[in-house]
Amino acid sequence: MLHGSILRCLVLFFLISGLTSHAFSQSETMSTATGRIHFTSDAPMEVIEATSSATRGVLHVARRTFAFTLPVNSFNGFNNALQKDHFNENYLESEKYPEATYSGRIIEQVDLTIPGTYDIRAKGNLVIHGIPRERIIRCKLIVKPDEIKVVSTFTVRLGDHHIQVPRIVHQKIAEEIHVDLQFTLKPL
Amino acid sequence: MVEKGIINVSRRIRWVLFLMWGIPFMLGAQQSPHRNYVLPDPFQRTPIEHILQSTSGLIWLGTPAGLFTFDGHEYSRWSRPDSLDEPSAVSALFEDPTGLIWVGYADGHICQWKNRFQGLTLWSPEEGLPQARITGFAYATGNFWIATYGEGVYVWRNKRLYQFGVDDGLPNPEIYCIAADAKHRIWVGTDDGLTELQFFGDDQKRIRHVRPERFPDQIVQTLRPDAKGNLWLGFFEGQIVKYTVASDQIEVLPTIPDQYPISCLLHLEDQELWAGTEGGDLWRYSFRGKRWTRGIPEATTPGGIIRDLIMDRENNVWVASQPSGLFSFYRPVEFIPSSGISVQATLEDSDGQIWAGTPAGLYRLVHDQETGLYWPRHAQSLAKENVLS
Structure with a gap:
């Protein structure tokens, strides 16, 4: 009787673990809707920081392709409300260009079904302010059985995306913006 | 008795050669125009x-x-920064227009050498470094190009790194060779032939393939531009092709005997093309004679592998070979067998023919089509004259 019970438990255990691993390997698409992006403009006369947790996107594990989009007006945490207005209305023109996107492919031929930490480079088209630029962005991927965490830091030059800053505020807004991000992708 | 004489292949230094030829003759000595170099122990x-x-x-x-560097007297070995594993094979070397030395490694790292005090420093662009073997560098019109075996080509412009990959239309990510031609065009050789790459300031890429079926082989292992804007291509199956870019013309050279893969090429002032092979030693092609001869038989080993060829500022050809090692060869002066005649005077005439004066008359050096060697031919009218000058 006891033997039968243990056997049933073992069969159930292997069945579940088998199904789980099968489910993960079959889950070719991982996604997020709450990706966090933070930027810092470190200019001589002012430091401006803001954060958004509204990045949506998907990663196709087998093809190593990805696409992410960020509502530009979702950034919060500016030094004051007027600064946020200027960010949206004057510089990023978020009504005209409501989203920033990044889509492309992972250069390294990594197997993202195997848990581990991978330093990879993403190559894609970064569109900000309606201006696309090819970018290679270094990322750390932490692959776990049920999620992939993406961590990265990179820079964005305002000039690359035709974001014009009036001369009078050159000392308050940096030409090169530092960006750091953290996404947790779950099976779709 | 002098077994070998020295002839000058340049008219401008004819009189110098005259003296040089006379000296070994008088001393009864043999000189070799090549010099071997050996890395210091334990290398x-x-x-x-x-x-x-x-x-x-x-x-x-x-x-x-x-x-390693060699200053003519001493070798120096340059280690990578402590953060990197040692040793790693150097797979590419380049000097950019600012004098910065770029060193590519088999593990994808790239180091720069600025000066003796700083030594090698790791190049660390924001975009990260390739994780594939660096196979070459090139520079043209503000763009610095990096070829890899497996990740295509990268281009560094305005402090940003961009990639030309298969997704951009590159036929193959495994790049064997890269070079900028005299017109500042960038060319790469792959298993799928020859490709021209262009990169513009606004991130625009343009890729143009030269149809591989036009070539005798698809695998472009090495390419060398000449000063006229032409490209000399060496193929895996042993063929060598001159590609005239301006007219899009392809000229296939006669093949080297046994057709070993071509590993490196060196184009010398429209006179000669030197070709290194993988397993077939070193060969020289005379544009005037339209024939191949063994490169430097006295210095290399039949069946050897030639890794690289360069010409230095003093007209020495440097050859990296296996198993013969590294040697340099002073190209303007070379030995020609003189068949035991006692050479007293030499002259290169306006047609480029070499004449030798001997106690037994005047000889003219010609090429023997069968043996591929130069032999003196007797000038009948002066057969019994003692020609001194």
């Missing part, structure tokens, strides 16, 4: 695979045991 058996002469005059040597 004596380390093969040298890449050679560069920088504008400073230093000779740079890339080996599986790392980077």
